[in-house]
Amino acid sequence: MSVKAQRRPLGLQLAIIGFVVLWFILAAFPFIWTVWGSFKVELDFFSIADWTNVLTGERTRAAYGRPFTGAGYNGSWVQEEFWRNVLNTLIVCFFVVCTSLTIGTLGGYALSRSSYRYTFWLLIAALIFRAMPPITLVAGYMLPFFEWNVWGILPTTIIVLVAINQPFTLWMLHSFFQKIPKELDESAKVDGCTQFQAFRHVIIPVMWPGVITTGLFSFLLAYNDFAVTSMLLSESNRTMVPEIAAYLGTTYTEGNVMFAVAAVVSATVPLFILVMFFQRQIVSGLTAGAVKG
Amino acid sequence: MRHRTFFWFFLPTALAMLLFIAFPIVSVLLQSVFAPHQAVFVEVENCTPLVGCTTETAVDHDATRSLREAQPLGRFVGLDIYFDRAHLALTEVGEAWAGADTWGAFWGKVFNLPLYRALSFTLTFTFVVTPLLIVFGLMIALAVNSLHRRLKGLMIFFSLLPMIVTPLIGSLILFWMLDSRGVVGSALVALAGDPNFSLKASTGLTWVMLMVYGVWHAAPFAFVVFYAGLQTLPKDQLESAMIDGATRWQQVKYVVVPHLMPLVTFVALIQLMDNFRVFEPIVGFNAPAHATSLSWIIFNDLGGETRQLSAASTTSVLTIIGVAILLSPVLVRTWHDFKQKT
Numbered sequence: 001m002s003v004k005a006q007r008r009p010l011g012l013q014l015a016i017i018g019f020v021v022l023w024f025i026l027a028a029f030p031f032i033w034t035v036w037g038s039f040k041v042e043l044d045f046f047s048i049a050d051w052t053n054v055l056t057g058e059r060t061r062a063a064y065g066r067p068f069t070g071a072g073y074n075g076s077w078v079q080e081e082f083w084r085n086v087l088n089t090l091i092v093c094f095f096v097v098c099t100s101l102t103i104g105t106l107g108g109y110a111l112s113r114s115s116y117r118y119t120f121w122l123l124i125a126a127l128i129f130r131a132m133p134p135i136t137l138v139a140g141y142m143l144p145f146f147e148w149n150v151w152g153i154l155p156t157t158i159i160v161l162v163a164i165n166q167p168f169t170l171w172m173l174h175s176f177f178q179k180i181p182k183e184l185d186e187s188a189k190v191d192g193c194t195q196f197q198a199f200r201h202v203i204i205p206v207m208w209p210g211v212i213t214t215g216l217f218s219f220l221l222a223y224n225d226f227a228v229t230s231m232l233l234s235e236s237n238r239t240m241v242p243e244i245a246a247y248l249g250t251t252y253t254e255g256n257v258m259f260a261v262a263a264v265v266s267a268t269v270p271l272f273i274l275v276m277f278f279q280r281q282i283v284s285g286l287t288a289g290a291v292k293g
Numbered sequence: 294m295r296h297r298t299f300f301w302f303f304l305p306t307a308l309a310m311l312l313f314i315a316f317p318i319v320s321v322l323l324q325s326v327f328a329p330h331q332a333v334f335v336e337v338e339n340c341t342p343l344v345g346c347t348t349e350t351a352v353d354h355d356a357t358r359s360l361r362e363a364q365p366l367g368r369f370v371g372l373d374i375y376f377d378r379a380h381l382a383l384t385e386v387g388e389a390w391a392g393a394d395t396w397g398a399f400w401g402k403v404f405n406l407p408l409y410r411a412l413s414f415t416l417t418f419t420f421v422v423t424p425l426l427i428v429f430g431l432m433i434a435l436a437v438n439s440l441h442r443r444l445k446g447l448m449i450f451f452s453l454l455p456m457i458v459t460p461l462i463g464s465l466i467l468f469w470m471l472d473s474r475g476v477v478g479s480a481l482v483a484l485a486g487d488p489n490f491s492l493k494a495s496t497g498l499t500w501v502m503l504m505v506y507g508v509w510h511a512a513p514f515a516f517v518v519f520y521a522g523l524q525t526l527p528k529d530q531l532e533s534a535m536i537d538g539a540t541r542w543q544q545v546k547y548v549v550v551p552h553l554m555p556l557v558t559f560v561a562l563i564q565l566m567d568n569f570r571v572f573e574p575i576v577g578f579n580a581p582a583h584a585t586s587l588s589w590i591i592f593n594d595l596g597g598e599t600r601q602l603s604a605a606s607t608t609s610v611l612t613i614i615g616v617a618i619l620l621s622p623v624l625v626r627t628w629h630d631f632k633q634k635t
Contacts, residue, residue, distance in 0.1 A: 008541075016436045016439055016440075019433075019436045020436045020437060020448065024451055026455075026509065027455050027509075027513070028451040028454065030466045030467055030470055031454060031466065033470060033476065034466045034469065034470075045469075046472065046474035046475060047474055047475070047476060054476070103305035103309060106302045106305060106306065107303050107306035107307070109302060110299050110303045113294045114294040116299075120631050122303070122307075127620075127623070127624070127627065128624075129310060129314045129315075131566050131616050131619075132318070132613065132616065133588055133616065135572060135592055135609075136321065136591065136610075136612050136613055136616075137317040137318065137609075138317075138605075139320075139321050139602055139605040139606040139609050140316070140317025140318065140319075140320035140321040140324070140606070140609075142602055143320065143365060143366075144320070147365065160313050163313030163314055164314070166306050166309050166310050167314075169306075170306060195294060195295075195298045224459040226459070226460070226573050227572065227588070230592075230596075241459055241461055244462065244465070245576060248465075248579070261469065264462050264465055264466065267459065267462055268458055268462060268466075271458055272454070275454065276450065279446075279449060279453065282453060282457070283517055286517045286518060286521075287517060287521035
């Protein structure tokens with residue numbers, strides 16, 4: 001293809017650049033702004049007097065003697081003990097990812113290697129479950145969990161999140177395992193392995209790219225969940241997201257919005273780092289379903 | 294794979310889904326036809342000498358408790374909860390129908406009922422945001438695809454952020470900026486020239502704000518999918534279109550868009566389902582006064598001191614029916630794919 005025919009007229013080129021810059025600002029500016037503003041006092045973050053205050057940090061300087069302050073972080077992490085919620089989130093995410101990958105890998109592998117008709121119906125059932133908004137299930141958990149006295153603790157929430165995660169995990173891993181040639185484990189079975197041994201010695205060593213991609217999405221689901229965690233965890237066991245939601249009710253009245261801002265930034269930073277390191281896996285995971293279907 | 298082996302491989306995940314997805318659905322269905330017990334009343338006769346006897350009605354706490362313990366589900370009420378004022382509100386709709394002279398008056402009354410109010414926002418949100426995010430995502434994909442290779446990676450990184458960030462946190466970040474004292478909010482106040490101008494005060498503007506958030510949050514997904522599709526664009530078709538004198542716009546319209554059409558369907562189906570469950574932005578934007586959604590109603594009924602399980606379950610069942618209607622085209626499509634394969 002000739003280069004000249006592909007060259008765009010100047011106007012179009014400018015329009016494209018303008019649009020990309022606009023999207024860049026829309027996507028990135030809110031985050032940059034909030035991270036920057038989280039080191040200010042409330043009067044600067046919200047433009048009470050003059051919006052340029054947030055750049056110069058005039059009120060912050062008046063209050064703390066320098067244009068940046070960690071007061072919001074101190075308030076949320078130390079005073080409000082936000083670190084407890086961070087710890088809870090870590091525990092929940094770790095166990096959700098591990099458990100749902102373990103049982104999801106076994107299930108997804110079985111689905112990809114069985115040629116019977118019921119695998120189709122199982123996948124359809126998983127698709128229907130995937131479409132259920134998790135909040136519609138919560139009403140069904142409440143009564144039994146109260147009866148058995150397991151409401152409000154982390155393990156219950158972990159199991160529920162694992163289950164909600166399963167349909168998506170199964171679909172991802174099923175399509176991933178289908179790409180691994182069947183001949184690999186067939187030949188292991190010919191050599192005398194059982195199905196599980198074939199899985200253990202032949203499939204496990206080559207499955208990690210798909211498992212890592214699926215794990216990222218399991219992590220995101222557990223990390224981002226609000227509906228289930230806010231309903232199933234007691235006040236002392238809250239993870240980060242429901243805690244931030246609970247802040248809103250109290251901070252708006254007490255004038256400690258900066259605590260919430262600092263907590264929000266603290267909860268966003270891990271996601272930044274995740275995208276930075278796993279951008280390729282996230283993109284491939286998002287497109288996996290699309291390109292196949 | 295033999296049935297037996299399959300069974301053991303699939304058992305853990307099947308158990309998890311059965312116990313924590315299938316059973317809760319049954320449990321929600323059951324709870325929606327049971328209402329909580331009313332308190333048991335007893336008539337107590339108080340006799341005082343000289344004054345005489347009075348009968349008082351009092352709550353019999355022991356009897357109430359034992360009844361609640363014996364039947365924790367409550368009493369069977371059939372479909373009553375479905376038809377009460379907080380849900381389908383048949384009586385109220387009937388009255389509105391009889392009392393209203395014009396369509397406007399009728400809809401005005403109906404949309405004051407909680408479920409219909411939530412339904413109107415949920416459906417508007419779903420069917421406005423989904424097409425907008427597809428168009429916007431396609432534009433970003435086309436624009437980013439024409440950039441230099443190095444810039445592409447950077448743009449993808451920043452584009453992923455609005456989608457990856459926790460919905461509640463993302464909406465809070467936007468909310469603080471759009472607040473009348475926030476940076477964008479105060480700019481809008483200056484533009485409007487009205488010091489009392491606030492996005493939060495009007496229902497219409499709140500809806501617009503929530504939908505802007507919806508597009509901002511979901512456009513990256515469409516962008517990434519379409520961008521991946523653009524990498525497999527048939528070069529020879531484009532070339533022959535160019536030789537035939539197609540303009541740039543015609544190339545996009547007749548070659549690029551048809552090539553991406555299956556992906557557009559995919560994004561549309563996924564996003565219809567996801568937008569239908571809109572919930573976190575309403576909490577984040579503190580918007581329940583102006584906009585509620587089905588999911589928000591369930592959340593609101595379940596939270597707080599009085600956990601209204603029956604009311605929440607009924608709304609859940611209605612929501613599930615809504616999802617089922619949206620999902621049916623996907624199921625039909627999957628069924629056709631499956632039949633073609635076998």
